[in-house]
Structure formats: structure tokens, C-alpha cells
Amino acid sequence: MEYLDFELPIKELEDQLDKCQIIGLESDVDVTNTCKQIEKKLEETKRKIYKNLTAWQRVQLSRHPNRPYTLEHITTLTKGTFLELFGDRNFKDDKAMIGGLGQIDGQSFMLIGQQKGINTKMRQYRNFGMANPEGYRKALRLMKMAEKFGIPVVTFIDTPGAYPGLEAEERGQGEAIARNIFEMCRLKVPIICVIVGEGASGGALGIGVGDRVLMMENTWYSVISPESCSSILWKSWEYKEQAADALKLTSADMKKQKLVDDIIPEPLGGAHYDKETTFKTVEQYIMKAFNELKDLSTTELVSQRMDKYSKMGEYKE
Numbered sequence: 001m002e003y004l005d006f007e008l009p010i011k012e013l014e015d016q017l018d019k020c021q022i023i024g025l026e027s028d029v030d031v032t033n034t035c036k037q038i039e040k041k042l043e044e045t046k047r048k049i050y051k052n053l054t055a056w057q058r059v060q061l062s063r064h065p066n067r068p069y070t071l072e073h074i075t076t077l078t079k080g081t082f083l084e085l086f087g088d089r090n091f092k093d094d095k096a097m098i099g100g101l102g103q104i105d106g107q108s109f110m111l112i113g114q115q116k117g118i119n120t121k122m123r124q125y126r127n128f129g130m131a132n133p134e135g136y137r138k139a140l141r142l143m144k145m146a147e148k149f150g151i152p153v154v155t156f157i158d159t160p161g162a163y164p165g166l167e168a169e170e171r172g173q174g175e176a177i178a179r180n181i182f183e184m185c186r187l188k189v190p191i192i193c194v195i196v197g198e199g200a201s202g203g204a205l206g207i208g209v210g211d212r213v214l215m216m217e218n219t220w221y222s223v224i225s226p227e228s229c230s231s232i233l234w235k236s237w238e239y240k241e242q243a244a245d246a247l248k249l250t251s252a253d254m255k256k257q258k259l260v261d262d263i264i265p266e267p268l269g270g271a272h273y274d275k276e277t278t279f280k281t282v283e284q285y286i287m288k289a290f291n292e293l294k295d296l297s298t299t300e301l302v303s304q305r306m307d308k309y310s311k312m313g314e315y316k317e
Helices: 005-026 032-051 055-062 070-078 120-125 133-149 166-170 173-185 201-205 226-234 237-247 251-256 275-293 298-310
Strands: 097-104 107-114 153-159 191-200 212-216 220-222 262-264
Touching: 005 032, 005 055, 055 191, 055 220, 055 226, 055 237, 070 097, 070 107, 070 153, 070 191, 070 275, 097 133, 097 275, 107 133, 133 153, 133 173, 153 201, 166 173, 173 201, 173 298, 191 201, 191 275, 212 251, 212 275, 220 251, 226 237, 251 262, 262 275
Parallel strands: 107 153, 153 191, 191 212, 191 220, 212 262
Antiparallel strands: 097 107
16 A cells, blocks of 8 residues: 555554554464554544545545556446447547446446556556547547447546647647537436546546536546646646645535535545445446436436536626
8 A cells, every 4th residue: 555645644553553463463462452552543543634634635645546547447337347449430549548338237338438557557558547639539439329329428537637749739639628528418318427536627528528427535626737727826836735725626615616416435545445335336326326317308318418517607796
């Protein structure tokens, strides 16, 4: 397990507990009471730390290297039924965007999401989860296929943003994202979006328009990352914590502003501490959302989706 800077008190107590248990195993000394005291203190420390997380600390948790990425979510939720589909039928297959058919709890879904990679080699292969235009065009091709066969769509959002390289701009990055937003607004099947990590900028919005948008507890959703915001406003990344607070990018902030529909709770310490529980919870929320949408007619589905997004940004003084 890797630890973030604010988790170091937890690491110290876990190290103490490990040493205490080793002493008990390798000697005749009874360390039961000592271990129980450390366990109690460890639980109290965890609750104290994770109950009072700042916006920046939640950003850090969303990027935790042990956190489950999109492909792990899909593989676990579909229990071996996932069939990956490739290519945008125009340029090439974008490895940062994955998609295909699979079953969750016996129901078929078109599953689409950004994949970051679990180590340095895989991150380079996946372009760190930053999709090119062909990635968004592949996603749209799969959504249109789902629409043709009446299959609901689930998207998993986890990206630091769409790829900003010259070649991406030459192939129409802005147009590809705009086209996806336009087409998702009127897609004739249920769309459920789940933010499982970072939800940054247009890169997230390109697969983020849905009838239900669910956000995991320790994730963020914003037009810009705290570091980039800090560099623009203060010409330095040193103010990223202040920027994170000002951006109101946490799940609680998003729910309060009615920009997401529900928050998926995570185990104490984050999704990576208990992946089995995390996957079960995500499955429950996806199926709950699907059951709310499955009986709606095409007209009702699209109309409600349009109304939902038309109301965003309204406020009264």
C-alpha cells in the first residue's frame, strides 16, 4: 500500500501493529491487549483523518495509485462477460478510451470509459487516460451501436483531460467532444455516467452527459484541475490547495449544485482500501439508476435529459 502525505499517521500505526503481531508470533509474550489498543487508535485516527478531508486531499485520493481504474471496474462488474470493441472506423484505435459489451447483474450494457494504466509502461500505452479525437469518436460509435440495439450505456469517467497535443487538435479534438455532447443529449437509450477518479474539463464531458450522473465520494469534477487553475491565477502551482477549495470540485459540492445526481459512498480510507465493497456499491448504484430509467419511453427519456441539462446554471439572487 502506498500512502499520501496526510495518511502518514495511519502508516505509522499500521507499522506498529505489524511489529506487535510479529512479536506475538515469534515469542511467548502476550501482546493481545497492546495490539487491541493500537487497532483502536488506528481506527480513531482513520475516522478523524477521512472525516475532515479538504478538497485538495480528495483530489489526491482520486489519483491514488492503488485506486481501481476503469478496466478493473468493468472486469469485476461484468464477471467475465466483457467483450471489448475497438476502433473509430476512421483513424485508429485509441487505447486511452475503452469500450465494449458486458452484463451487470444479468443486464446487458455498453460500457465505455477512460483507462489510465496501472504502471509506467501501461500509462504510456494508455496515454495517461487522455483520449485523442479518435477515442471520443470510438465512444460515439459504440453509443450509436447501443442505441441501434436498444442497449443502455454506462460510462466510467477518469481522466486528467482530453489530450492537448498538436496532432489531437489537427484531427479535431474540440469537434469530437462537442459532437459527443450533442449526440449524447438525444441518444434514445438510458445513459448512466459514473465518475470513478478524475473528472477534468472537456475530456470528462465528452462521455459525461447522462440521465444519471453518479460520483464516487473521493473524486472530483471540474472545468480545470487545481494545478492548472493555480498556474493561471497565481503563475505558480503552489496555490493548488487554495484553488481546489475555490473550484468547489468535490462530490458534496457537485451534489449541492445539482450537477450530479448521487454520491457513491466509499469504504473508510478510499476505494482502494476495500475494492470488493467498492465494486458491490458501484454495481448497486448502477442497477438502481437503470431500474429508475428502464420503463421510460424514448420520448420521456430524452425529454427528461434535455430538461435536466437546460436547468443547470439557473440561480436566484
